[in-house]
Amino acid sequence: LLSITKQKQQNELVIGIKGTIDLTTIGQLIEEMEMELVDNSHIALDLSQVELIDSTGIGYILRTVLSNRSQKKDIRMINIPEMIEETFEIMGVNQILDMNHHV
Amino acid sequence: MRLNVYVGIMISIGLTAILYSFNIAEVNRIPYLLLLLLFGLLFAIYEVELPYGRFYSGTSNIFIISFILFGLNNALVTLVLISLIEIFYYKYGWKKGLYNLSQDSLCLILSVFTFNLLKSETGVPESLYDFTLVAIIILTYHILNLIFLSGVFYILRSESYFQVILGIFKDAVPTVCFSIFLSLFLLSTYREGYPFLFIQSLLFVFIVFMIIRYVFQHYVKIRKSHFSIIDSLTQMTDQKTFQDQHAARVGWISKQIGEAIKLSPEQLDQLYYSAMLHDIGKTSINENIFRKKGPLTLEEQKEYESHVQLGSEWLSNIEGFQNIANIVLHHHERWDGKGFPAALSENQIPYLSRIIAIANEMDHLIRKEKSTAFKKIKKMAGSQLDPHLVAVTIELTHILDSYEDSQEITKWIMMSDYVSEVRQKVYNSELLNRFGVNHIVYYAEGRFYNHSNQHANLPCSSEITPLAEQSIREGQPIRHNLHDRESGIMYDVYCLPAGRAANILLFDVTQVIGYEKEQEIKMRKIYKDVIYAVTQAKMLLVEGDELEVHLKGDLAVAHPIHEPTDITKCRHIIDSLISPIITDPKRKYKILLCINECLTNVLKHAQQGEMKFYSTGDTFKILIQDNGNGIDLADLPKSTLMQGYSTKLSLGQGFKLMMSYSDRLILSTNSSGTSILLEFNKEPQLNSSIEFGNEGEMKFA
Numbered sequence: 001l002l003s004i005t006k007q008k009q010q011n012e013l014v015i016g017i018k019g020t021i022d023l024t025t026i027g028q029l030i031e032e033m034e035m036e037l038v039d040n041s042h043i044a045l046d047l048s049q050v051e052l053i054d055s056t057g058i059g060y061i062l063r064t065v066l067s068n069r070s071q072k073k074d075i076r077m078i079n080i081p082e083m084i085e086e087t088f089e090i091m092g093v094n095q096i097l098d099m100n101h102h103v
Numbered sequence: 104m105r106l107n108v109y110v111g112i113m114i115s116i117g118l119t120a121i122l123y124s125f126n127i128a129e130v131n132r133i134p135y136l137l138l139l140l141l142f143g144l145l146f147a148i149y150e151v152e153l154p155y156g157r158f159y160s161g162t163s164n165i166f167i168i169s170f171i172l173f174g175l176n177n178a179l180v181t182l183v184l185i186s187l188i189e190i191f192y193y194k195y196g197w198k199k200g201l202y203n204l205s206q207d208s209l210c211l212i213l214s215v216f217t218f219n220l221l222k223s224e225t226g227v228p229e230s231l232y233d234f235t236l237v238a239i240i241i242l243t244y245h246i247l248n249l250i251f252l253s254g255v256f257y258i259l260r261s262e263s264y265f266q267v268i269l270g271i272f273k274d275a276v277p278t279v280c281f282s283i284f285l286s287l288f289l290l291s292t293y294r295e296g297y298p299f300l301f302i303q304s305l306l307f308v309f310i311v312f313m314i315i316r317y318v319f320q321h322y323v324k325i326r327k328s329h330f331s332i333i334d335s336l337t338q339m340t341d342q343k344t345f346q347d348q349h350a351a352r353v354g355w356i357s358k359q360i361g362e363a364i365k366l367s368p369e370q371l372d373q374l375y376y377s378a379m380l381h382d383i384g385k386t387s388i389n390e391n392i393f394r395k396k397g398p399l400t401l402e403e404q405k406e407y408e409s410h411v412q413l414g415s416e417w418l419s420n421i422e423g424f425q426n427i428a429n430i431v432l433h434h435h436e437r438w439d440g441k442g443f444p445a446a447l448s449e450n451q452i453p454y455l456s457r458i459i460a461i462a463n464e465m466d467h468l469i470r471k472e473k474s475t476a477f478k479k480i481k482k483m484a485g486s487q488l489d490p491h492l493v494a495v496t497i498e499l500t501h502i503l504d505s506y507e508d509s510q511e512i513t514k515w516i517m518m519s520d521y522v523s524e525v526r527q528k529v530y531n532s533e534l535l536n537r538f539g540v541n542h543i544v545y546y547a548e549g550r551f552y553n554h555s556n557q558h559a560n561l562p563c564s565s566e567i568t569p570l571a572e573q574s575i576r577e578g579q580p581i582r583h584n585l586h587d588r589e590s591g592i593m594y595d596v597y598c599l600p601a602g603r604a605a606n607i608l609l610f611d612v613t614q615v616i617g618y619e620k621e622q623e624i625k626m627r628k629i630y631k632d633v634i635y636a637v638t639q640a641k642m643l644l645v646e647g648d649e650l651e652v653h654l655k656g657d658l659a660v661a662h663p664i665h666e667p668t669d670i671t672k673c674r675h676i677i678d679s680l681i682s683p684i685i686t687d688p689k690r691k692y693k694i695l696l697c698i699n700e701c702l703t704n705v706l707k708h709a710q711q712g713e714m715k716f717y718s719t720g721d722t723f724k725i726l727i728q729d730n731g732n733g734i735d736l737a738d739l740p741k742s743t744l745m746q747g748y749s750t751k752l753s754l755g756q757g758f759k760l761m762m763s764y765s766d767r768l769i770l771s772t773n774s775s776g777t778s779i780l781l782e783f784n785k786e787p788q789l790n791s792s793i794e795f796g797n798e799g800e801m802k803f804a
Contacts, residue, residue, distance in 0.1 A: 020674075023703045024667040052692065054699045055757040056707075083692045090763045 002028050012042040014078070018049035021057030029057070033064060041073045048079035058091055065097065106258045110202045113251065117205020120212045121179055134298065136177050139169050142305050143185045148192060151316045159278045161312055163248070164286045166211050167241055171290060172227065175215050182207055206251045214243035228290055237290060238283050245279045285312075349466055354378040356462035356502055361455075363495050374455045377430040381459050384414025384431075400707065408443045411435050434459040437487045449489075457489040461496055464488065473503055546571040547604035561609070562587045567596055571605045574598035642762060643769045650771045650778055654726065656719035664712040664729070670702045673714045680716060681723060684785055693764035694783050698725060700757030701779055705729040709776070721785050722766070728778040734770075 002025045005016040013036060019025060036043060045061065047053070065075045080088070088094060146161035153159055162185055170178035186207060190200030218240045228234050253268040285308055292304035357378035361371045399407060415432035419425055433447060433456035440448030452460075464483060468476035477497045484493035496502075544551040544559045549568065551559045561567060563585045574581040581598040597608040631644040645653075659680060662673050677698050678691070685691045698714075705712040709731025717724040761768055767782035 020671070020699075022670060022699055023706060024671050052696060052699065054696055054703060055760060056703055083689055087696065087760065090760060 001025055004028075004032055006036070009044075012044050013040045014044045014046055016046040016049060018051075020051050021053040023054075023056050026056055026060055030060065037064075037068065037073060043073070043075045045075065045077045046079050047077055047084060048081060050081065050084060053084055053087070055091065058088070058093060062093060062096060106255065109254055109258060110198060113209070113254075114198075114201045114205045117208045118201075120205075121183065121208050135301070136169070136173065136181065138298070138302065138305065139165050140181050140184055142309060143181055144188060145309060146312065147185050147189050149313065149316055151312070151319050153274070153278070153319060161282070161285065161308075163207070163210075163244055164241075164282055164289070166207065167214075167237070167244060167286055168289055170211065170215060170218075171237055171240075172293060175212070178211060178215075179208065182211060206248065209251070210244045210247040213247055214240045217243050227293055227295065234287055234290075237287060241283045241286055242279065245275065245282065249275055350379050350382055352466045353381060353459065353462045356465050357455075357458050359499050359502055360458050360462065360492065360496055363499055364492075370455065373426055373430065374458060376424070377427045377434070377455060378459050378462060380414065380427065381431050381434050381463065382410065382414065384410035384412065384416075398707075408435070411444055429453060430455045430459065432456075434463065436460070438484075438489050439486050442487075452489075457492055461488050461492055465496065465502065469503065476503065544607045544609075545604060546598070546607050551607065561607070562590065562592070563594060563596075567598075567607060567609075570596060571598045571607060574600045575603060575605050638762065641765075641767055643767070645769055645771045647771055647773065650769065650780065653769050653780055654717065654724070656717035656722070656724055658715060659718055660714075660716040662714045664702055664705045664714060664727070667706060670699060670706070673702055674698055677716065677725065680718075681783075694723075697761050697764045697781055697783075698727075700760050701725075701727045701781060704757055705731070708732070712776075723783045723785065725781045725783075726778060727781070728776060730776045733772040733774045733777055 002017055002019040002021070004018070007014045007016070015032065015036065017029070021029060033043075061075075061077070068075055143162050143165035146165060150158045150160040165185070166178050166182050169181045183204065186200065186204035189195065189203065190197070195203070218236060221239070222233075222236055228237055249271050250268065253264065253271055256271065257264045257267045289301075289304055289308060293301050354375050358371065358375050361374045366374060411432055411434065415428045419428035430453050433445065433453050436442035436445065436447045436452045436456060437460075438449060438452070438457075440446050442452075461480070464480060464487070465476060468479050480488070480493055481497060484490040544561055546552075546568075551561050551564060551567075566585055570581050570583055578600050580600065581596075583596045583598075585594045585596055586592075587594060595610040597606075597610075599606040599608070634642050634644055643653075660676055662676060663669065664673065674695055678695060681691065681694060685694065702714065705727060709729035712727060712729030712731075715726040715728075717726065761779075761781065765781045766784045767780075769780040769782070771778045
């Protein structure tokens, strides 16, 4: 399973995720995120320790970021490893996030 | 405009005629007049609704009796007063109210004129001749009334005046006969100085009238709802949810429970209809959800849950079905409040919905395993289901027995349930499963109407009309194939009679006739070629057996895929197998991600599968097979080539990654499963890192 660390930096909660984000661990991530989204409006997901993230994981994060924007909650991803960045590019993640940002 | 002119003319003539004929000095016999006025009002308020939408009120009898007994002046007083009160009571506009007043007065005055030609004095009729005259005046009154009414209908409809008048007269014969009979009966009991006898007979007539009204009301109500039920049912276009008479059985079980707890006949009816129709909303949900063997995604679950709202919405449009709509809406609520759509709990859930929830579960459980059905339903008591009702249900052991002899219950269902039979007939056609209904219309009197009662244009209408007529005449559904020469389309036509009208369903079956298989084969071939070319020979689509050809190499490992932890296990296995050869961590990451995606798809879209690992001289081959419903070929370009999330946030994003990260992907898919063979070169090739997606996207855009 994932090992998750949390650290408050100014008004932003940094959630550090270590492990593989896929179907086997997504439930744990959803639970953590839902809990933290109740009283945090700025969350940063630190992906530096993520070993592998697949389309299930990416899909969940994307949906969560987009659906929380309307409630003025800001979720961003930081310290994205090179391999994951490449996957994001293939999946068009950044385009989606940017595109929906201006709407 | 024309109608306004007509109405205006009638009002001015009518009012003038009243003023001209009226002489206040002659108004006498106040008590009798009041009595007639009172009953006239009662008749006006309690109109009888005839089938096919017309109304019959007994007031005209009162006008004529007033005239015969007390002269034209008194009759006019009654008429004007009743008409004024009608305007107030029915909230008619002044135009409509004055028109009715004028039309009635003109009819009365003109028929009195006819009467006066034959006899100069009014009074209590005594001889046969007098009674005949009364009959004639009534007849004249009604004929005039119908002629004037036809004027309105003629202007409103675009039929010939003759046709309008003929139609109206045909419908009116029974009511006119009834009026004559009523009036003659009332007059024959009238004796000067015996008001009570007259009151008695007026009361008697009124009671008869009420009984008729009640009977008609019921008839009309039943007719209306029956009509709309069939209408709505036929709107459902295919069999995708009709799980072998599930609805009918839930109806039957609900009824057994309802009878056991002594529901009133009215509630029983409601319960039965709601149960029969409880899943009607499912018909508009993507059928893949029902065929799917694996668990539903969140989105699919949401779509699935919407079926109660959809069904309820449709039903609420049916006359007299508002309650039923509400019952259907809540049949997936749970006793503990964890159900949908409103998350009601315990007694907040409509009583009848709770019964249907139990019947619904019972049918599923009995079908699964009869011997444990009661035990399992007991476990749901208090959490999912109403514990009191469950306690009642498990006393009804005959529910289980009835499943023993499925013939019996089928017979019962067929006999007691016309609706289901029609639905069955519509659905049982094999052809319909693949193709949607192209037209659903309602046929009445030579015309076609859509569901919002507007005229509908139908292909082949001249050929369909006689079929519709025939089905109405014989009271039998008719099915027929038609060929529209203009468009070259083949239609499968269904005519389902409903009283004097029929529901018509038209299906485009052009593709089915003969060519269905060839079409699909052709399509697959085109797909194969296009995808092969567009993916620069990276993706190959093959038919079942052809996959074997590509399975060269030594089978190193096989591992089943049943649950999420298998994903991790398989990934670790592959990791250890390729680690000695693939040293570049980036490349290893890509291979493992590919495997992960492919394994996840198995669990998301099928229930189980298997992974096999082969190794040849210069490649790894990983074969992942599942028992799902297969990938729809039409989705393939999107899910393989387009940038994952630029399409829809749901299915097949993983495909995009597999395409980008593998060196070759061979896909074989059909309705019994999907096989994906992922190939990775042991040595990276120069062109393996081409940014594939954007090119593919451009070519497909």
